[in-house]
Amino acid sequence: MSETVKESSRAPGAGPEAPPAPAALAAKVRTLAPSMTRSMQRVAEAVAGDPAGCAALTVTGLAELTGTSEATVVRTSRLLGYPGYRDLRLALAGLAAHQQSGRAPAVTADIAVDDPIADVVAKLAHDEQQTLADTAAGLDTVQLGAAVAALASARRVEIYGVGASALVGMDLAQKLLRIGLFAHAHSDAHLAVTNAVLLRSGDVAVAITHSGSTGDTIEPLRVAFEHGATTIAITGRPGGPVAQYADHVLTTSTARESELRPAAMSSRTSQLLVVDCLFVGVAQRTYDTAGPALSASYEALAHRHDPRTAR
Amino acid sequence: MSETVKESSRAPGAGPEAPPAPAALAAKVRTLAPSMTRSMQRVAEAVAGDPAGCAALTVTGLAELTGTSEATVVRTSRLLGYPGYRDLRLALAGLAAHQQSGRAPAVTADIAVDDPIADVVAKLAHDEQQTLADTAAGLDTVQLGAAVAALASARRVEIYGVGASALVGMDLAQKLLRIGLFAHAHSDAHLAVTNAVLLRSGDVAVAITHSGSTGDTIEPLRVAFEHGATTIAITGRPGGPVAQYADHVLTTSTARESELRPAAMSSRTSQLLVVDCLFVGVAQRTYDTAGPALSASYEALAHRHDPRTAR
DNA sequence: CCCGTCCTGAAAATATCTTTCAGGTATGAG
DNA sequence: CTCATACCTGAAAGATATTTTCAGGACGGG
Numbered sequence: 248m249s250e251t252v253k254e255s256s257r258a259p260g261a262g263p264e265a266p267p268a269p270a271a272l273a274a275k276v277r278t279l280a281p282s283m284t285r286s287m288q289r290v291a292e293a294v295a296g297d298p299a300g301c302a303a304l305t306v307t308g309l310a311e312l313t314g315t316s317e318a319t320v321v322r323t324s325r326l327l328g329y330p331g332y333r334d335l336r337l338a339l340a341g342l343a344a345h346q347q348s349g350r351a352p353a354v355t356a357d358i359a360v361d362d363p364i365a366d367v368v369a370k371l372a373h374d375e376q377q378t379l380a381d382t383a384a385g386l387d388t389v390q391l392g393a394a395v396a397a398l399a400s401a402r403r404v405e406i407y408g409v410g411a412s413a414l415v416g417m418d419l420a421q422k423l424l425r426i427g428l429f430a431h432a433h434s435d436a437h438l439a440v441t442n443a444v445l446l447r448s449g450d451v452a453v454a455i456t457h458s459g460s461t462g463d464t465i466e467p468l469r470v471a472f473e474h475g476a477t478t479i480a481i482t483g484r485p486g487g488p489v490a491q492y493a494d495h496v497l498t499t500s501t502a503r504e505s506e507l508r509p510a511a512m513s514s515r516t517s518q519l520l521v522v523d524c525l526f527v528g529v530a531q532r533t534y535d536t537a538g539p540a541l542s543a544s545y546e547a548l549a550h551r552h553d554p555r556t557a558r
Numbered sequence: 559m560s561e562t563v564k565e566s567s568r569a570p571g572a573g574p575e576a577p578p579a580p581a582a583l584a585a586k587v588r589t590l591a592p593s594m595t596r597s598m599q600r601v602a603e604a605v606a607g608d609p610a611g612c613a614a615l616t617v618t619g620l621a622e623l624t625g626t627s628e629a630t631v632v633r634t635s636r637l638l639g640y641p642g643y644r645d646l647r648l649a650l651a652g653l654a655a656h657q658q659s660g661r662a663p664a665v666t667a668d669i670a671v672d673d674p675i676a677d678v679v680a681k682l683a684h685d686e687q688q689t690l691a692d693t694a695a696g697l698d699t700v701q702l703g704a705a706v707a708a709l710a711s712a713r714r715v716e717i718y719g720v721g722a723s724a725l726v727g728m729d730l731a732q733k734l735l736r737i738g739l740f741a742h743a744h745s746d747a748h749l750a751v752t753n754a755v756l757l758r759s760g761d762v763a764v765a766i767t768h769s770g771s772t773g774d775t776i777e778p779l780r781v782a783f784e785h786g787a788t789t790i791a792i793t794g795r796p797g798g799p800v801a802q803y804a805d806h807v808l809t810t811s812t813a814r815e816s817e818l819r820p821a822a823m824s825s826r827t828s829q830l831l832v833v834d835c836l837f838v839g840v841a842q843r844t845y846d847t848a849g850p851a852l853s854a855s856y857e858a859l860a861h862r863h864d865p866r867t868a869r
Numbered sequence: 870c871c872c873g874t875c876c877t878g879a880a881a882a883t884a885t886c887t888t889t890c891a892g893g894t895a896t897g898a899g
Numbered sequence: 900c901t902c903a904t905a906c907c908t909g910a911a912a913g914a915t916a917t918t919t920t921c922a923g924g925a926c927g928g929g
Contacts, residue, residue, distance in 0.1 A: 284907055286908070286909095306885070317886075317887080318908075337648065340648040341655030341656075344651075344653065344655050358838060364699050364702055364703045368831075371835055372690045376690050379687050379690075391675055391679070417725055421722060515729070523682050524675075528678060616915085616916060617916065617917055618916075618917090628916090629877075633877095
């Protein structure tokens with residue numbers, strides 16, 4: 248990696264490759280902000296803050312407004328997934344028109360220590376709804392489709408994730424097991440690596456990490472990758488280290504976080520949506536076996552419920 | 559008027575002079591068509607017929623598409639009221655986005671086996687958003703407040719749930735542990751009961767069951783209840799058997815389910831919202847200790863991430 | 870058939886966007 | 900504390916896209 252890397256029109260820096268992205272711009276800015284340099288953040292902020300205004304500006308204008316250079320503006324555009332500033336500008340114009348028609352409510356006040364409980368409920372619900380919308384808008388359906396295809400034909404599926412992401416991994420494993428796939432979720436880093444060593448072509452490994460840089464999760468994915476397994480990463484930082492070893496990267500969205508609203512909350516919501524999409528996608532593809540399997544597992548569980556009132 | 563009139567960037571030819579024109583483009587094309595020359599009409603037609611497609615083209619591209627020249631394209635843009643093609647193109651992008659958003663609301667349908675993956679994403683996201691809204695609206699804030707109070711002052715918290723609800727329980731346990739409470743989630747029915755026997759007044763037991771009639775979850779809650787612990791039930795059926803042994807019942811909402819959209823999906827979303835509300839509520843009440851604890855756990859985790867790219 | 874008017878597109882001129890490159894700054898090692 | 904390294908940054912060169920100019924030619928009227 249020592250050779251000079253030119254800033255060409257291909258390879259948008261960090262993001263694996265996002266399509267022209269429709270309207271999830273604010274979300275994407277938040278998602279990618281951590282991997283941005285200071286001046287790029289200024290540009291991104293201006294763009295997210297006033298899409299309509301920025302759409303009216305030329306590269307030079309936006310560079311002056313943000314006190315940076317044209318080069319930085321172009322670089323930021325690339326990072327956000329567009330071929331260049333021209334295309335970002337078009338997207339901005341679209342977004343502006345969209346916002347104007349949509350009348351965004353934008354009542355996302357932060358949660359305060361003395362908020363009454365009813366406000367907490369409303370704010371959390373609103374936040375998570377927002378997260379879902381952002382995630383859905385930002386999901387690359389091509390990557391998703393590819394991931395589904397890989398899972399549907401996998402000999403076995405191994406899922407890696409620690410902390411909060413471990414629960415998401417278990418959720419995915421539970422779901423896939425229900426439709427007859429051989430899936431297992433690991434949350435112990437050591438066991439995960441020893442497991443990953445056994446994988447080979449035809450197996451699928453899934454890594455779930457919000458930060459994209461969780462060593463304990465990346466390591467087994469790397470091993471799986473190097474042993475020829477198809478690898479999928481579900482992460483909030485598509486430019487993070489985890490993407491290096493992922494054949495398919497599924498991007499989750501991040502909401503603004505705060506002390507009383509840890510990132511784990513919205514990232515989990517986002518991750519679960521992605522997991523659900525994977526599950527439904529796989530179930531569609533394997534409907535012949537998945538349908539009966541789902542019915543069967545439902546039947547099996549019915550006996551575990553109190554027959555007196557369980558319908 | 560006999561002197562030569564240059565085609566300058568001022569004086570938009572025929573159109574009286576319209577401002578940047580919002581979205582009534584098709585109408586304007588019709589209105590101005592009579593005063594257009596043949597080749598201009600071809601351009602205008604293309605633009606009105608496929609705004610999105612034309613927005614993707616450069617002047618040269620559109621000229622070729624319509625079999626005319628760049629000059630004609632620019633002239634047409636002027637006639638339509640824009641300073642030049644660049645601005646027409648931006649307006650076109652906005653128009654395209656606007657149109658697209660208009661035909662969005664048709665996502666209420668059920669998920670079909672042959673739905674394209676993009677539809678699956680949209681439908682799932684929409685569903686879960688709906689579930690969140692329903693849950694927030696249906697949550698009894700009095701019960702919630704009481705449950706928060708009980709948790710905040712609990713000596714220990716034991717959480718029972720099996721299957722998908724087990725994951726929700728673990729999520730709650732993880733969160734409570736982070737703010738210094740002693741919480742533990744159980745998913746093994748036998749161990750849960752043996753654990754429940756040890757509870758007494760001052761302890762809190764939480765049962766999570768969507769159906770409200772899951773024997774394996776109800777049993778430990780009953781035992782805890784009978785031993786004097788404060789009991790909380792998170793269930794989709796507040797009238798179900800589990801409510802019998804619950805001091806506080808928190809109701810989750812359920813979306814319509816179908817074969818490809820198992821109830822587990824929306825019930826999980828709903829349960830997690832309730833769990834988040836409990837967590838934030840408790841964190842508020844115990845902010846003096848919860849705040850530092852959250853910061854500390856955040857710090858501790860920072861070291862587990864690769865420092866090279868995690869900014 | 871000839872003439873004037875005006876449409877039309879090729880090409881020059883300009884504006885805008887993209888890339889390159891060298892200087893500067895922060896960061897970690899010694 | 901100093902040095903080396905990697906990386907961010909913007910100025911300016913280079914490439915594209917847009918706008919303007921200009922002359923050929925079609926069309927209609929005389």
